[in-house]
Amino acid sequence: MCRKGQGTEYELEDRVDYTAQLDTAIAKLHEEGRYRTFIDIERTRGQFPHAVWTRPDGEQQPITVWCGNDYLGMGQNPVVLEAMHEAVDATGAGSGGTRNISGTTVYHKRLEAELADLHGKETALLFTSAYIANDATLSTLPKLFPGLIIYSDELNHASMIEGVRRNGGSKRIFRHNDVAHLRELLEADDPNVPKLIAFESVYSMDGDFGPIEELCDLADEFGALTYIDEVHAVGMYGARGGGVTERDHLAHRIDIINGTLAKAYGVMGGYIAASYKMCDAIRSYAPGFIFTTSLPPAVAAGAAASVAYLKRTPELREQHQTQSKILKTRLKGLGLPLIDHGSHIVPVIVGDPVHTKNISDMLLADYGIYVQPINFPTVPRGTERLRFTPSPVHGPDEMNKLVHAMDALWSHCALNRAELAG
Numbered sequence: 001m002c003r004k005g006q007g008t009e010y011e012l013e014d015r016v017d018y019t020a021q022l023d024t025a026i027a028k029l030h031e032e033g034r035y036r037t038f039i040d041i042e043r044t045r046g047q048f049p050h051a052v053w054t055r056p057d058g059e060q061q062p063i064t065v066w067c068g069n070d071y072l073g074m075g076q077n078p079v080v081l082e083a084m085h086e087a088v089d090a091t092g093a094g095s096g097g098t099r100n101i102s103g104t105t106v107y108h109k110r111l112e113a114e115l116a117d118l119h120g121k122e123t124a125l126l127f128t129s130a131y132i133a134n135d136a137t138l139s140t141l142p143k144l145f146p147g148l149i150i151y152s153d154e155l156n157h158a159s160m161i162e163g164v165r166r167n168g169g170s171k172r173i174f175r176h177n178d179v180a181h182l183r184e185l186l187e188a189d190d191p192n193v194p195k196l197i198a199f200e201s202v203y204s205m206d207g208d209f210g211p212i213e214e215l216c217d218l219a220d221e222f223g224a225l226t227y228i229d230e231v232h233a234v235g236m237y238g239a240r241g242g243g244v245t246e247r248d249h250l251a252h253r254i255d256i257i258n259g260t261l262a263k264a265y266g267v268m269g270g271y272i273a274a275s276y277k278m279c280d281a282i283r284s285y286a287p288g289f290i291f292t293t294s295l296p297p298a299v300a301a302g303a304a305a306s307v308a309y310l311k312r313t314p315e316l317r318e319q320h321q322t323q324s325k326i327l328k329t330r331l332k333g334l335g336l337p338l339i340d341h342g343s344h345i346v347p348v349i350v351g352d353p354v355h356t357k358n359i360s361d362m363l364l365a366d367y368g369i370y371v372q373p374i375n376f377p378t379v380p381r382g383t384e385r386l387r388f389t390p391s392p393v394h395g396p397d398e399m400n401k402l403v404h405a406m407d408a409l410w411s412h413c414a415l416n417r418a419e420l421a422g
């Protein structure tokens with residue numbers, strides 16, 4: 001028996017066993033074969049996609065990264081690094097405050113102007129990540145538009161789901177890319193309440209495109225706002241890297257464009273681009289924007305340099321698409337079950353978390369090829385996969401090694417699976 005406070009008594013056996021509960025939660029992941037192991041890697045400046053993996057035994061092994069989202073190798077681009085060095089030398093490390101309290105610098109303003117120009121919008125608003133940009137914006141919109149209903153694609157990213165889930169407003173989930181289902185949902189609601197349709201341009205796990213034009217048509221018909229996540233498209237699609245909405249000349253039909261500075265732009269941070277009034281209202285009401293320290297100036301400087309560079313470097317986008325096409329063709333040639341929607345993402349479906357992890361482990365340990373297994377909840381159970389992200393900095397040698405390794409391992413695992421099934 002233990003005594004706490006004045007006369008309150010607890011039986012020891014009644015107390016919560018927090019450690020046991022943590023053990024149970026972790027054991028569940030092990031049982032389902034989806035306990036996540038982080039691979040300890042070190043990128044070397046100028047060498048990407050080559051990196052060094054510190055193995056569990058402490059040994060260092062050279063590897064090639066095939067699953068990163070630094071899609072164009074911009075995280076190593078000298079223009080970006082120079083801009084970051086200059087800003088660090090000029091201003092120091094952090095921003096020292098929230099945007100409201102001393103954390104707005106010329107670097108933040110310059111980057112927002114660069115992004116507004118990228119999307120042809122009046123202005124842009126920076127966040128510390130695209131996750132926060134989605135969550136903060138979508139959870140704030142019902143405060144600005146009382147009674148707002150958000151119509152959200154069922155495969156929207158977790159950050160959008162979170163924002164919609166906890167915003168206190170109403171939501172309707174439409175089947176993935178199913179415009180007819182969305183129409184049914186819109187028709188069932190009061191025509192006079194505010195509405196917003198939220199979707200993505202490239203869905204990152206299958207690599208399929210959203211039907212942007214048809215969604216915009218529905219939005220026009222039903223008087224809804226449009227919100228698009230272009231996280232897996234900015235920098236990579238469109239004449240200047242403005243995403244699929246730029247490529248398809250649809251940016252003007254989207255009210256709020258969300259993007260990241262952490263993937264094709266190779267740095268960190270997220271944003272929305274929209275009208276002055278929209279950004280002004282989000283800036284003023286979104287806790288995820290207001291109550292957090294702004295990005296370090298050097299990060300903003302590097303991101304601005306990256307966005308500007310990619311506006312004028314379409315050849316990198318072309319090389320990126322070519323690399324994806326070559327890898328898809330070669331993996332298909334081996335008969336691998338590959339999803340191909342014509343985007344840059346190359347998902348090979350394994351369909352079982354344990355097998356996916358085994359193949360990933362063998363690729364890493366035996367071939368020095370790093371591709372992280374993707375499993376639930378990132379993708380539905382039964383569709384566990386290896387998601388390859390070829391880039392312009394993956395050379396022909398690396399591609400050959402990957403294709404040969406997949407050929408060898410796939411046959412090996414198919415045999416094992418057949419034996420297990422038998």
Ligand SMILES: Cc1ncc(COP(=O)(O)O)c(C=O)c1O
Pocket residue numbers: 129130131132134157159200204229231232260261262269270
């Ligand atoms: C579709 C989508 N939206 C948003 C994000 C979040 O982006 P960030 O890494 O900038 O937070 C991700 C990240 O993987 C994503 O896949």
